[in-house]
Amino acid sequence: MTRQPGTKGLIFNEPNVWDKSREGRCAISLPRADVDRAPLDPSLTGEAPNLPQLSELDVVRHYTRLSQWNFGVDSGMYPLGSCTMKYNPKTNEVQAARQGFAGAHPLAGDEFSQGALRLMYDLEKYLAEITGFAGVTLQPAAGAHGELAGMLIIHAYHAKQGKQRSKIIIPDTAHGTNPASATLCGYQSINLKSGPKGILEPEAVAAVMDEDTAGIMITNPNTLGLFEEHIREICDIVHAKGGLVYGDGANMNAIMGVVKPGKVGIDVLHLNLHKTFSTPHGGGGPGAGPVAVTEELIPFLPVPRVEKELDSFRFVSDCPESIGRLHTFYGHFGVMVKAYAYILSMGAQGLLDVSRLAVLNANYIKESLKGTLNLPYDRPCMHECVFNDAHQKKHHITTMDMAKRLLDYGFHPPTVYFPLVVEGAFMVEPTETESKEDIDQFIDAVKAIAKEAQTDPEKLTSAPVLPKVTRLDEVAAARKPCLRG
Amino acid sequence: MTRQPGTKGLIFNEPNVWDKSREGRCAISLPRADVDRAPLDPSLTGEAPNLPQLSELDVVRHYTRLSQWNFGVDSGMYPLGSCTMKYNPKTNEVQAARQGFAGAHPLAGDEFSQGALRLMYDLEKYLAEITGFAGVTLQPAAGAHGELAGMLIIHAYHAKQGKQRSKIIIPDTAHGTNPASATLCGYQSINLKSGPKGILEPEAVAAVMDEDTAGIMITNPNTLGLFEEHIREICDIVHAKGGLVYGDGANMNAIMGVVKPGKVGIDVLHLNLHKTFSTPHGGGGPGAGPVAVTEELIPFLPVPRVEKELDSFRFVSDCPESIGRLHTFYGHFGVMVKAYAYILSMGAQGLLDVSRLAVLNANYIKESLKGTLNLPYDRPCMHECVFNDAHQKKHHITTMDMAKRLLDYGFHPPTVYFPLVVEGAFMVEPTETESKEDIDQFIDAVKAIAKEAQTDPEKLTSAPVLPKVTRLDEVAAARKPCLRG
Amino acid sequence: MRYLPHTQEDIREMLAVAGSPSLDGLFDTIPDSVKTKHGLNLPEPLTEWELNDHMEKLASENIACKGYTCLIGAGSYDHYIPAIIPYLVSRSEFATAYTPYQPEVSQGTLQGIYEFQTMVTDLLGMDIATASHYDCGTALAECALIALRKNRKANKIAVSDLVHPSHRQVIETYLKPTGYEMVLIPHTARGLTDTAALEAMADIAGVAVQSPNFFGHIEDLAAFRKIADSKKILFITSFTEALAWGVLKNPGSFGADLVAGEGQSLGIAKTFGGPGLGLLAGTSKLMRDLPGRLVGRTKDTNGQDGYVLTLSTREQHIRREKASSNICSNNGLNAMTAAMYLSTVGKIGIREIAQLNHDKAVYLRSALTAAGFTPVFDSPFFNEFVMKVPEGFKKKRADLIHRHCLFAGLDLTPFYPELTDHYLFCATEKISRQQMDQLAKEVA
Amino acid sequence: MRYLPHTQEDIREMLAVAGSPSLDGLFDTIPDSVKTKHGLNLPEPLTEWELNDHMEKLASENIACKGYTCLIGAGSYDHYIPAIIPYLVSRSEFATAYTPYQPEVSQGTLQGIYEFQTMVTDLLGMDIATASHYDCGTALAECALIALRKNRKANKIAVSDLVHPSHRQVIETYLKPTGYEMVLIPHTARGLTDTAALEAMADIAGVAVQSPNFFGHIEDLAAFRKIADSKKILFITSFTEALAWGVLKNPGSFGADLVAGEGQSLGIAKTFGGPGLGLLAGTSKLMRDLPGRLVGRTKDTNGQDGYVLTLSTREQHIRREKASSNICSNNGLNAMTAAMYLSTVGKIGIREIAQLNHDKAVYLRSALTAAGFTPVFDSPFFNEFVMKVPEGFKKKRADLIHRHCLFAGLDLTPFYPELTDHYLFCATEKISRQQMDQLAKEVA
Numbered sequence A, B: 001m002t003r004q005p006g007t008k009g010l011i012f013n014e015p016n017v018w019d020k021s022r023e024g025r026c027a028i029s030l031p032r033a034d035v036d037r038a039p040l041d042p043s044l045t046g047e048a049p050n051l052p053q054l055s056e057l058d059v060v061r062h063y064t065r066l067s068q069w070n071f072g073v074d075s076g077m078y079p080l081g082s083c084t085m086k087y088n089p090k091t092n093e094v095q096a097a098r099q100g101f102a103g104a105h106p107l108a109g110d111e112f113s114q115g116a117l118r119l120m121y122d123l124e125k126y127l128a129e130i131t132g133f134a135g136v137t138l139q140p141a142a143g144a145h146g147e148l149a150g151m152l153i154i155h156a157y158h159a160k161q162g163k164q165r166s167k168i169i170i171p172d173t174a175h176g177t178n179p180a181s182a183t184l185c186g187y188q189s190i191n192l193k194s195g196p197k198g199i200l201e202p203e204a205v206a207a208v209m210d211e212d213t214a215g216i217m218i219t220n221p222n223t224l225g226l227f228e229e230h231i232r233e234i235c236d237i238v239h240a241k242g243g244l245v246y247g248d249g250a251n252m253n254a255i256m257g258v259v260k261p262g263k264v265g266i267d268v269l270h271l272n273l274h275k276t277f278s279t280p281h282g283g284g285g286p287g288a289g290p291v292a293v294t295e296e297l298i299p300f301l302p303v304p305r306v307e308k309e310l311d312s313f314r315f316v317s318d319c320p321e322s323i324g325r326l327h328t329f330y331g332h333f334g335v336m337v338k339a340y341a342y343i344l345s346m347g348a349q350g351l352l353d354v355s356r357l358a359v360l361n362a363n364y365i366k367e368s369l370k371g372t373l374n375l376p377y378d379r380p381c382m383h384e385c386v387f388n389d390a391h392q393k394k395h396h397i398t399t400m401d402m403a404k405r406l407l408d409y410g411f412h413p414p415t416v417y418f419p420l421v422v423e424g425a426f427m428v429e430p431t432e433t434e435s436k437e438d439i440d441q442f443i444d445a446v447k448a449i450a451k452e453a454q455t456d457p458e459k460l461t462s463a464p465v466l467p468k469v470t471r472l473d474e475v476a477a478a479r480k481p482c483l484r485g
Numbered sequence C, D: 001m002r003y004l005p006h007t008q009e010d011i012r013e014m015l016a017v018a019g020s021p022s023l024d025g026l027f028d029t030i031p032d033s034v035k036t037k038h039g040l041n042l043p044e045p046l047t048e049w050e051l052n053d054h055m056e057k058l059a060s061e062n063i064a065c066k067g068y069t070c071l072i073g074a075g076s077y078d079h080y081i082p083a084i085i086p087y088l089v090s091r092s093e094f095a096t097a098y099t100p101y102q103p104e105v106s107q108g109t110l111q112g113i114y115e116f117q118t119m120v121t122d123l124l125g126m127d128i129a130t131a132s133h134y135d136c137g138t139a140l141a142e143c144a145l146i147a148l149r150k151n152r153k154a155n156k157i158a159v160s161d162l163v164h165p166s167h168r169q170v171i172e173t174y175l176k177p178t179g180y181e182m183v184l185i186p187h188t189a190r191g192l193t194d195t196a197a198l199e200a201m202a203d204i205a206g207v208a209v210q211s212p213n214f215f216g217h218i219e220d221l222a223a224f225r226k227i228a229d230s231k232k233i234l235f236i237t238s239f240t241e242a243l244a245w246g247v248l249k250n251p252g253s254f255g256a257d258l259v260a261g262e263g264q265s266l267g268i269a270k271t272f273g274g275p276g277l278g279l280l281a282g283t284s285k286l287m288r289d290l291p292g293r294l295v296g297r298t299k300d301t302n303g304q305d306g307y308v309l310t311l312s313t314r315e316q317h318i319r320r321e322k323a324s325s326n327i328c329s330n331n332g333l334n335a336m337t338a339a340m341y342l343s344t345v346g347k348i349g350i351r352e353i354a355q356l357n358h359d360k361a362v363y364l365r366s367a368l369t370a371a372g373f374t375p376v377f378d379s380p381f382f383n384e385f386v387m388k389v390p391e392g393f394k395k396k397r398a399d400l401i402h403r404h405c406l407f408a409g410l411d412l413t414p415f416y417p418e419l420t421d422h423y424l425f426c427a428t429e430k431i432s433r434q435q436m437d438q439l440a441k442e443v444a
């Protein structure tokens, strides 16, 4: 077995930032006051907020030390299923930081924002081409926000048809945001079981689809990493009953240049720029969740829309059928810049290669580990594969134990206990930017851990031992919430 | 005792960069070839150098992991005596990175380099003001290079007097670069013992100073952190015999706004911008070692010089008495930008405060630890104080053991075994940017370690245990040198 | 391509293991009828160097690249950002991590966000702050939904017409499919939300007021608290300029139940409007109704302090259709940025900078008044205010943009059609007296 | 001041412990006669924001800020720098560390520099490379001193007059006080160092030849090796364009004893000439004569691989006056940068980029020839070459600068007075065909 990456090193304890505070310090360079003081009426003013008082070095050291407690894609392999933790190119950051973009005021006026408008217009075009749809909005601030946009569009569509519907079909493999987004539109979620092959069966859809059902939310490839082979039939069934098909495109990384969701019957699709299009996740965002729709649904897209006239661009808001505004301004423009830079860097062949290699990596892991971990659905997968802890149960070892032990080996664990259809799911998405050597190392690690599960289970149940902290008491955290210092 | 910063965390093993290489990878974006290939005559071409072949993520991960094995000022207190490891302001980096500076070609011509020339001209002025000298050159690339420049100036001065001299007086407290620089000018170093108070005694200087001695190299404050109180008499003695006084200004951080070396009889002085003037040390440079001289020595300064005419600036090289050129171009301009930004940010009062607080921090440590560690020279110190391991000897604990143990406590150790006049020297320079809390923590750590030396010496002799590697075999490294992979 | 590590040999070996004859073969489970016949039609890929040129060209088509002077606020503010912040937040351990699902290797993010939550509660005087939301508009919409859901009897939410126009539109978008309704509270001649009008409103589940409001005026939040109490409804306040709380009485001191705010002013670049930072805070009573992530303090198996995501039983990944919201990813890195900013300015800095903003705004307002502008409202303001502009200002304003890259205020007509010739001005700590004097001279 | 953490209370408490009544009291050991009476006379301190404006103004007084086209090399080259490099090298663990005196917490720097040494030896075909020197000029001067010290009989060093003029001046500066002497080897009509002239030279301790030389020509290093052997002297080669070794036969393959080079081309910005990167390599035989730091591989007490500074018995901090050199700090962070660059370009990239440089230079040379310039020398070159310019070029060149910010070559007269109207041109991978065609058109 090659040497594993995880090892121990010197890092630093660091108290809460206010514990370092001393009365009188200030880490910011205070601008010179060149006008008279204009005191506000005392009835309006309050105490200054009790923020920490530090020197500049205190601040730098505090956050430098905190950063060293974190694991990022730059630190090591991060095969977090359903999250597409691929390399985030540094050049994208350079592009987004350009003064012309970072310094732009959203209300400077179209005339003075042509660069930003052109970028948004072209990015919409590129995403439309990649997904096979007629129209795209970049406004949603994240995937779930995109789902909401999509649900609102479906809701507006049915309203326009004159009869609103009350239900929406959601497969058991769906991400939690799907039903939650449907609920926001007042739709009742109808849970649909996937078939024995881990994908939806047209009959099952037909059985529940009716005139009171607004449509279906399908993630394709689904969260088992399997392609919904019957997507066309399913779309036909739903359409036949007047419903619409929502596509969760969070897994688009598997099929760029291979399948265009817009061409197979899907009506609305959201993308995660912070997954497929390489923008960093930032420890929880900001991301962006553009939504693509068919010609017929374009009128419902949120406002403002970006339009082109001759060679100049403008925002347009008088769209009577639009679902309205979803963001204070135009969405996460800074994220759009990075995705745009990524698409221009990759080109058509590059994006196709991305999907091919992402799928290759996942299948390579699936085949290499299926003897070691139980593989509930033993079929060719797309960009990710889902194992579980069935083989380890007899040693009283859970998926969580294996995940925590992986930390000691120097890998970020896969997504665990999702999707819910697989008990003890261990969901591996390597992404295309991981090299064969790093993947082989990961495979070795999982095998070694599976061996430990038999020979030395303690090693797993007491894992992790290398990180700054050991397992944390989440139950206590929730029972007596302490949400502020 | 407050909680100490040192703790263990997850970091990553990383092989040598070539071990990750795979035939066919390339991490750079290759520029498009828009002209015909023009093959060189095969007799001139060789194999492509066998450089590692990686993906961009491989490179990013490699150096990210390596960085996490390092300790910097941003990581924690770095009280390395004689090195002035103060906070390196981030804004300085922003200034040096401006396209107008970073992109400037050295031979673009004066007319097109006015910004750079103006900056150099003004920085020379400011350094002259701070040191009390008439002229300054920014050309030396580091402190030792500045010493060489200074020695060359002294050598040229004596040559001009018509009689070269053969010796130079160097106190036993001097930094190794002092005698080494003197040697480069063919001067024989005359070692001078400092007196019982840790400073030079005029009589001692008088005893060795003669007409064949070019002068003396004095570090003031000296490397014991003590101010050479007799500096004036010493300068007079040396001058009386026709010698010149060289000042090693590496310790200027102690006396800005308090003493102007140029006003007390010193003839030539070098500064370390990467110490006193906050430019980062970069794990070994690049730094800069400007040299300041008296009116009389200005003609000897290296060329080119920056001169001002009306409001425009130019390089001047026809200086017949100049020692010549010391650097291919003008020295480390990028470092000059940072020092210039620092001086403008601090101002006169700020620099005075820097020295006052640097001296305050050192004396606070000296008084707090002198019961714990032996203090060979128990006198008010300047910016640093030198202890040794005399008290620990009986437990067979050395300065090195204490230094290594400090690593486990999360502090960078002080400078050890220098200056040579103190056996087992433990040389602490906190600098002004360390807060009282961090210093108190350091004091607690040293006290705890001194206690461990008595109760649990093993803890020291086997230290460090937290860093990625334990003590390294330097003897083997030198006996069978392996200098390349 | 430099992002793709696979050598031809790697691909061969891996295909063999994967049991596929070719890369295309990996997609055999996809019916041909579903596959696209004619790949992707995208521009030729650019090298890193071509990309730099292309992007700089685009960026230069935005006025911002010229380093313009911005006297426009209206939800996006032009403040100084210390050099340490972009450096620290760009450290890849922060930037390239996912949501902290594995707390043992996410303590940096978790402690940082816990400190963010704490500092936001300090800033706003509230019990609890979430780990962030998308922006103020979406946070405010979530607050409205909370109020409506908690109130079985009423299905209307009263919203001041001086809440940022975009925020009101976002609320509408969120409410449209729910059957809930937003009713607008008009404003008075003093540019303040009309309390009397609110008094008169029946079966409303909550009231939302922005302060400083869209005109920049400081609302009398105490009055709204009183009315909310009398109606037994939730009191929601919002704000777009977070720095105001460096000097103004905070929402908590007026007993706000929920606060939605925009945190862009806290060290985040304007970036053409996003990503900003949605701040969302509430009282302990509403803890389980709050949307999105919360970080809590706990202990590890060695009794050491540590942090985790907590109370996730509110969230979509556990509760699915019964979740309090559908939010998953939030604006975490911008929350971290704001935490860094708040730690940098500290108690002294935020007070001084807030006061400076007000000082400059007062100076600008009187300078413009002297130049013939009419101060329309006489209510106290923070760093924004409305002025009626003299004849021919529109043209002068255009000139100022072209000659000095100075944006003199925002035309209010698109937002309040009745306010023709009214402009909203904003002054921050970045505007110098000299710039303001020059402006006044040019427009006089 | 934000860099100074001390509160008034801190100062009071610390003074009490330090036993001083006041901050001034701390300096009581300094005689009053030595203290300055009238503090420092410096400009008022600037805020971070004023500093930004001031520095941008200064920077904008340099042509570079306009993003100019640079057809000048002569020791400072205009190459692409990948975005990952500034990011990685600015990580504070690298940038804010000191020389790795404590190896246990400096393994990042140490392994990085060990890898640098290794890649440099690969690039140059030499046994050993040091951890870096200041620049090529100072490294070359050190090489000359080594040769002179090792040769008891001779006290002259022969240096080609096509070694960079500044480097020759630096050698002179270093030799002046030593009694050693530098003798120049003239060049031939083909712009190559005159081997015959060298043959004729007596009692020289070593010979130094630059290839590609200052005119850009590739010298016949084999010939110099032969002569050096016949004279039993050390053979030193130098270079200013490190990328040349991506395609040319390296110095080691010709048996160079010592190599001094400039590494600025390896990912380091031109920065008005410094800091660059001094490369210094030698044969194992000369290991103990090399100046400056060396990193070596060793084991820790657990038998784990690790790295340390080694062979320090050569160095000033141990040997003091007997040290092989006085160098202490070197250009470490730039060495790390170069290592990152070499890892990024790799075997494929360096070859391709080197070839591109040559391709463009050949194209430019023929374009200019077609435009009426005279190619003066017919020797093979890498990416620089000399041309005699037509009447009135000086003025056209000035126009090009003002109109297109294009710098068309370097006037050689200041360096070689006999070469009036001769210019040294350089083309790198950054110059586009279109730019070269335009240039040719404008100067025709």
Ligand SMILES: Cc1ncc(COP(=O)(O)O)c(C=O)c1O
Pocket: A082, A083, A142, A143, A144, A145, A175, A177, A219, A223, A248, A250, A251, A272, A287, A288, A289, C327, C328, C329
């Ligand atoms: C399949 C799927 N859908 C939707 C989402 C929600 O995306 P976001 O977190 O950007 O709201 C995710 C994110 O994990 C996902 O994996």
Ligand SMILES: Cc1ncc(COP(=O)(O)O)c(C=O)c1O
Pocket: B082, B083, B142, B143, B144, B145, B175, B177, B219, B223, B248, B250, B251, B272, B287, B288, B289, D327, D328, D329
């Ligand atoms: C007192 C003293 N003089 C000179 C030097 C040499 O400076 P540099 O390392 O920049 O050559 C140092 C550096 O440690 C020093 O401490």
